[in-house]
Amino acid sequence: MDVQGVLNELRERVVSADQQRQPLRLRGAGTKDFYAQDAGIAATDANVLDLTLYRGIVDYEPSELVVTARCGTPLSEIESALADRGQFLAFEPPAFGGDPTIGGIIAAGLSGPRRPYGGAARDFVLGATLLDARGDVLRFGGQVMKNVAGFDVSRLLCGSLGILGVITEVSLKVLPRPRAEETLRFEMPARQAVEAFNRWSGQPLPLSGAAWWDGIAWVRLSGAASAVRAAHERLGGDRADPTEATQWWSSLRHCQHPIFQSGASQANDMTRGRTLWRLSLPDTTPPVDLPGEPLIDWGGALRWYAFDPQSGAGPRGDEPRKAASAAGGTAMCWLGPAPASGRFHPLQPTVATLTRRLKERFDPHRTFNPGRMIAGL
């Protein structure tokens, strides 16, 4: 079937589901099935709206720094097209050891280690196409860097988890791959690392990653060879072996670091009661008062805490959520049994109200991904 045929079929499925009050579970490659507030509706053939067939790069012009692709396009296809022209997706979307679709990547809005320095997924969204509950296809934004006509719906869709409709196409800003890259390692405790990351972030240095684990701070520099060299001289530290450095950043980006216990063992984790918490904090927050040592990313703004009931190590219940709130941040129970306050951090009441009102107006029959972002919505 040609892509128009695929789109028509998607539209028919959506319209019929909406009319029959039959909720749909939007799905790309399924790498982020776990990323949901509650289990939502069962994943059956009747419920799942498979988006992988609506795929392909629609337009890619390196000199415009823009790629436009249909939602089902695998990340690998986009990254390889960009790599051929020396460009990349600077927000480093996580692949979780699989090959996620670009639609899923934008719907989840997750970003990798480069985020604090290069920007988040939403910062690179230039345009998006939405298939709504009536089966209409709406275009927002476009393929240009600057565009303030109408509300910024394409950025609203980034991270919307499909609750407003199906993102069928996205246009993303791409960037030239840095000419040079180097990773420095420093032996230092977490407190000192967070302080150093912040101090360095305030200096004109070509930082592109700052993370800490098990007594080692990792700092990535990217840019012109001369700038990377000068920054290395200024910061000191040990130059990491390039292969080891690539593996390290990749393990953070794709959530493949040992702390994630990914893949088949996820189900295992659930039964064992192992939990993994993702804390999003102001980057200057000193080490929070939780048992166990975190994996720190984003120069201090992202911290992962694991709890293993067998060894008894790590925080219990929703302690991480309380600690994150106290520090002015939020916490998500990434893996394992979610606490009563929910897998995602609760929204402020006024924000929850606005979210409900938007959902009611865009998807009045709650056809798209009910429960995925907010329980019961």
Add this chain to the structure above:
Amino acid sequence: MNQSDVAAALRQVLPDDCVLARDEELRPYECDGLSVFRQKPMLVALPRTEDEVRDVLVTCRRLEVPVVARGAGTGLSGGSMPHESGVLLSLARLNRIVQIDPLARTARLQPGVRNLKVSEAAAPHGLYYAPDPSSQIACSIGGNVAENSGGVHCLKYGLTVHNVLAIRGLTIDGDLVELGGGAGDHPGLDLLALVIGSEGLLMVVTEVTVKLIPRPQLARVVMASFADVQAAGNAVAAIIAAGIIPAGLEMMDRKATVAVEPFVKAGYDLAAQAILLAEADGTPEEVADQIAEIEKVLQAAGATAMVVSSSEAERLRFWSGRKNAFPAAGRVSPDYYCMDGTIPRKNLGPMLKAIEDMEARYSLRCMNVFHAGDGNLHPLILFDANTPGEWERADRFGAEILELCVRLGGTITGEHGVGIEKINSMCVQFSAIERDAFLKIKAAFDTTGLLNPGKAIPSLARCAEYGKMHVHGGALPYADIPRF
């Protein structure tokens, strides 16, 4: 509601000197930076605190009086043009820098703080606020948020939406909404991105937290001359294609350089049909490398002359002409009308050619200033409002440029906003169902429709009306709009 009743209600919640009602007091507020659109407000409210802003909103909500928020009034799309029976809510008195946190690299600001003042306050820490609209000495951060303002360094450093971490604001119901925050990711929908650039239609912003970034050690700019505009346009694409992201990449055509040169003495090559300004910033080594690369690309693209700034003073002098292009237009012509469309860079050439044709057709001159790096055009249409028919011609000229922007794959506004000015052009860019989605968003935030009514998002009826007036070659455009 008559003026004296509303004034009396507002004076119950605000001190007397915070409510303006006399004709001569209202007059200065009748327009923003786009002075062809004028409307005297019924009243002006000048609250001093967030609580007072809430009181104004709640009062207006109760009395069902429209509210138009205004920052410094430098906007270029009539976004804060008052409503004849509404309250103009000036946020100019909320002008305090609440906090600068050098370690966290953030600034918490009241909405009335001037853009440039943020960078000045951050300068002792080696930090600055990146978005730099040409009006930065005057424009306010609240206005920047409303318009998602850009500037000459967007290509590398982004627009307002990329540099704002959090906002606090009030809905028309007086409910406090806090969006974003110091931490990276936030749960739920990205309402922060939605509110930025919403032109005062969704809520009134009372505090903004922005990201500060380290000031580069050095910046230098290459000024290159080209014998024709097309070649200059191609040079822009060549720079990007070479994997270079300059800190700024601007183009001016000869009409623009000739207008600004006597005014600022920037040293522009007046023999050139177009000049490009390409800036590199970073460490001294990085800048030297990038300047050399840029020179090589520009040479190959047919530059007829090149000068590299050799000092900070010279760099600023090269930029001064660009930053003063609008005032210069005002010197060479009684009036000018600044457009703001964006197109894919590859279409710069055809667009310039088309503008030339339009100049002949409308018998008006147009000077061109572009944020070439990001395809954002600022054609300045020169006219004399005192000559009957000239403004109407300028208006149609502008609308035609915007329609062409949309046809070339771009947008009707890159950074100035829709406001009242481009409300009809919205009918060209968006279908009825897309505009309906915008109206749904508006209704989700503002159930009353009292915040800045009639701006930014046209009603379906308005587009139908516009469609009737605006028929090209016998074919009725916007065929999807229901007609009554």
